[in-house]
Amino acid sequence: MGDGANDRGAGLTSFRRYTWLTVPGTAGCVQLLFVGEWILDEDVEVWARGPAAVALVVAVLASVVLLGRRLALLPVAGTRPGRLPMGWLIAACAAGAVLAVCPLAVRNYGLWAVAPAMVVAIVATYLAPSSRRPLIACAVVLASLPGAVVSLVAGDGKLLYATLFPPGLVAFTVWVMLGPLWAWDTARRLDDARRLEAEVAVKDERLRFAADLHDIQGHHLQVIALKSELAARLVEVDPGRAAAEMKEVRRLAADALGDTRAVVQGYRRTSLDDEITNATRVLAAAEIDARMTVEPATAVTELAEPARHLLGLVMRETTTNVLRHSSARHAEVDCRVTGGLARLRVSNDGADEHPPGTNGTGLGTLRERLQAAGGELTWDRDGERFVVEAALPVKPGNTGNGAAS
Incomplete structure (x- = not known):
């Protein structure tokens, strides 16, 4: 929210605060609530809880930083907003991989896709619409594979749930992230157009x-x-x-x-x-x-x-x-x-x-x-x-x- 001062007097301060709470705030809170609850569960083995706890901290921090920086950008319609901060993206991917492997190893088919879904949503916010759609489609399709493979190998009878729930979670997460961000970008462009109209007048x-x-x-x-x-x-x-x-x-x-x-x-x-x-x-x-x-x-x-x-x-x-x-x-x-x-x-x-x-x-x-x-x-x-x-x-x-x- 570092450039919030630029929105004062433009009627966007409250909307920017709301968008920040909705996008970076939601990304961090969802991971803390769901993954954090799993980490605190005493029935989960210690070997999975330790790495997951460290990865959770990194994932939350990286998500908030990446989405916060994305809010400061104003993409032109049909173009990408800017380049991803690669250091934070690598940290988010590594943390997401750990938070996917640990729950999946203990056959928690509903939790393993949370962090990877956040990474996919974050990357999508930095892409142009033409590049964003193939990424989301591929992520939704691939999300059905890990859980299905683990369920088939374990033979636990949860194949349908393990196959269908992760793709739905990925699609829902991307939708929740992109919706408010699209509204924010539109409001920014309209406000810039209003300012430009006033200058022209x-x-x-x-x-x-x-x-x-x-x-x-x-x-x-x-x-x-x-x-x-x-x-x-x-x-x-x-x-x-x-x-x-x-x-x-x-x-x-x-x-x-x-x-x-x-x-x-x-x-x-x-x-x-x-x-x-x-x-x-x-x-x-x-x-x-x-x-x-x-x-x-x-x-x-x-x-x-x-x-x-x-x-x-x-x-x-x-x-x-x-x-x-x-x-x-x-x-x-x-x-x-x-x-x-x-x-x-x-x-x-x-x-x-x-x-x-x-x-x-x-x-x-x-x-x-x-x-x-x-x-x-x-x-x-x-x-x-x-x-x-x-x-x-x-x-x-x-x-x-x-x-x-």
């Missing part, structure tokens, strides 16, 4: 937060940089407009701070209508002629909130990419609902030689989120024209978890 949440933070900060900072550059150019030729641009920079910085706080608190949701409005203003400030088409006119407001959120992220990312990665003079935004799908198409005529990549938290991440929501996101570059197209089901039931992340 935490990582997914971190990725979601990183993506949202990138969407907010990247967009705001790009616009702030653009307006600051514009103000720097205007400061000498048109101080009034330069001051107005710097006021806009200040407002954008305050918005970025507020949006960042909202993301940290988990309240902020990007929406398509807000992002289309924002894109119109930002692209105009960058002297990019932007044409916005929404059909029907109520298409955006009638979309389910998760779809508006995801398409809003696409709109924000593409607007940021136009400012950051292109020298566009014209841009087109087309949003329409057709065939049960909300389609968003954003294009510009100033794509550079290296359009925005698909790695990190940009279009590649958005593609994964739209696919998880039952939609798709594609982009294509044809000469200087770069086109991003997104599609999502209109019905809320089809937006999945990805849309809500």
Whole structure:
């Protein structure tokens, strides 16, 4: 039970204690009770009792150690848990042989198979199921032979009992040992799966937060940089407009701070209508002629909130990419609902030689989120024209978890 501390907090401490008492505890107690009672019987000859007593101590100790170590292992389904400690296995086999020979020599057909059955059960716990079954089958068959031979030679009329009881004892012992151990292994695997699921959930949440933070900060900072550059150019030729641009920079910085706080608190949701409005203003400030088409006119407001959120992220990312990665003079935004799908198409005529990549938290991440929501996101570059197209089901039931992340 040396690694019991690892199970604290996982709901397995009590179950591990119960399994330890059931498997190693039962193995030791059964041998002590049945073989020990026979050793203490004064009718048993001294020459058999002495070696049997020493072998009993070794057998109990080896059984407890071997099964205790087996409990600390977690086998992958269909594979063997690990290598047997050979020193303890040899000690258990030697003790089992002595505890089989001594009772069998005095024709005790019900006792001689106890220790060997324990050895077979212990070895079986360390084997994969494919190797375990042949071992158990062979052990059950062979267990009928020693008692049958001794009974035939002695002619004591106990042939049926001597032949059938030991195989039944072996099968029962293996079943008693493997049952609780199988339950323990299953519980361990389920608990590990639960822990892994929790870790994956935490990582997914971190990725979601990183993506949202990138969407907010990247967009705001790009616009702030653009307006600051514009103000720097205007400061000498048109101080009034330069001051107005710097006021806009200040407002954008305050918005970025507020949006960042909202993301940290988990309240902020990007929406398509807000992002289309924002894109119109930002692209105009960058002297990019932007044409916005929404059909029907109520298409955006009638979309389910998760779809508006995801398409809003696409709109924000593409607007940021136009400012950051292109020298566009014209841009087109087309949003329409057709065939049960909300389609968003954003294009510009100033794509550079290296359009925005698909790695990190940009279009590649958005593609994964739209696919998880039952939609798709594609982009294509044809000469200087770069086109991003997104599609999502209109019905809320089809937006999945990805849309809500």
